Amino acid sequence: MRKTLLASVAAMAAVPVLAACTQNATDGATSKSGDARALTVTSDAKACTLSAVKAPAGTLTFDVTNTGSDVTEFYLLGEDGLRIVGEVENIGPNLTKKLTVNAPAGKYVTACKPGMVGAGIRAVFTVEPSGEKVKVDASEQELVDQAVKNYRAYVQDQSAQLLEKTKQFVDLYQAGKDADARALYPVAREHWERIETVAESFGDLDPKTDAREADVDFAAGEKWTGWHAIEKDLWPARAKGYTAFTPAQRTTYGDDLVANVTELNKRIQATGEGALSYPIDAIANGSRGLLEEVAKGKVTGEEEFWSRTDLWDFQANVDGARVAFEGVKPILDTKDPALAKQLAARFADLQKLLDSHRKGDGFVTYDQLGKDDVDALAAAVNALAEPLSHLTAAVVS
Structure with missing residues (x-):
């Protein structure tokens, strides 16, 4: 079988979205930067702390800083905790990487993966209606690339x-x-x-x-x-x-x-x-x-x-x-x-x-x-x- 066909029959029971007992976000309603769609994430071995637990629908940015000693990853997942909406990988200690996603209103799950293993440190994240119509301006090829x-x-x-x-x-x-x-x-x-x-x-x-x-x-x-x-x-x-x-x-x-x-x-x-x-x-x-x-x-x-x-x-x-x-x-x-x-x-x-x-x-x-x-x-x-x-x-x- 050709390798391009290895996923032709691929992909999943629901898992608990709260898979960790450590704090994952602050209680603040909006980002500390003043831009409600610009969020910061701090990841270490025990916590995944977001600057806000919710944001208005639209283009969101997550600046992810690794303050731990292991390489980490950050994911924005669908409400089921399975579907990946966006992710940034291989964030080394003391480094920052940015994730930009176009997110309509709904419930999501955030996850940091210190050491890049396991289900990660997870919590619910809410995208609220903003009164603006969230448009996908990407070309079809960009949509295909993102899906892949x-x-x-x-x-x-x-x-x-x-x-x-x-x-x-x-x-x-x-x-x-x-x-x-x-x-x-x-x-x-x-x-x-x-x-x-x-x-x-x-x-x-x-x-x-x-x-x-x-x-x-x-x-x-x-x-x-x-x-x-x-x-x-x-x-x-x-x-x-x-x-x-x-x-x-x-x-x-x-x-x-x-x-x-x-x-x-x-x-x-x-x-x-x-x-x-x-x-x-x-x-x-x-x-x-x-x-x-x-x-x-x-x-x-x-x-x-x-x-x-x-x-x-x-x-x-x-x-x-x-x-x-x-x-x-x-x-x-x-x-x-x-x-x-x-x-x-x-x-x-x-x-x-x-x-x-x-x-x-x-x-x-x-x-x-x-x-x-x-x-x-x-x-x-x-x-x-x-x-x-x-x-x-x-x-x-």
Whole structure:
């Protein structure tokens, strides 16, 4: 598969937007500079302090100063904490970089990433109606370039978080802390599912990492490794005559999973020659591809056969499809605004239905769904799939 196609089926369950306990902004309503759209950000190891928690809609600037000892990054994210609106990277100690974004009214999330790892220090940021119509004056090529840049950053961010959570999960599993490992399992896998079709495009890594038992040809000598082999060991109740892994086997399977996810992250983070590329048609196709993943395995309950945590995967795939769609939406708005409006509404309908099955920070298990619940989810997926199938053609026309 050509590298330009590696993202053609790519992109995401919602994550808490307040992912840190440190202060992220002052209580001031406007910037100290007197220009309500000109904000300052100070980042260090423990805090991400903004000069204001809100600004009027329009062109915003964030002057980001790193007062810490590690290289940092700053992101302005959509309300879901997933979609990247704008970002500045590689801000070294004692340096300042500027982010300029055109932001309509709405809720956003700011994030500093000291050390450029993890979810970062996050808080809600509000863009208020200004009485001015926010116009996008960029050319179509500029919109395309921005969509590609943001999507690449999104995939790289999810990959890095996948590696971090996988290491935590494996540490718990190898230490025999099964209850904690079970709790983290669906949370860690969200990051995989958000970029599942990018990950799947690496034909050597995907079967080692995400193969289900039914996908493995044991008669041909194939070995079953990865997430789902460990899943079965943690949730053996549905497996007749199952023999639990020994501590040595846990070490082997856990180390193998970390090694493969580490290699995946290395390839996704690569720059220069050999780096992944994300053409605009691939991003649009990725939205459709992730919804197909939902229809193929998540809505049917086949993906997480042992743990029954399919709805976490369902949500992550849907969010991935939505993030990819929202990335190209500024282009679609100029070409087919009716389709853009229809897709936004269908995504909202599906999300509302998914939210009805939430429990605490996650979801009910798949075996708690009735036939009517599954049929309703399938119908909502199908209702979204039809207009989504027109997205790529509309964007590249």
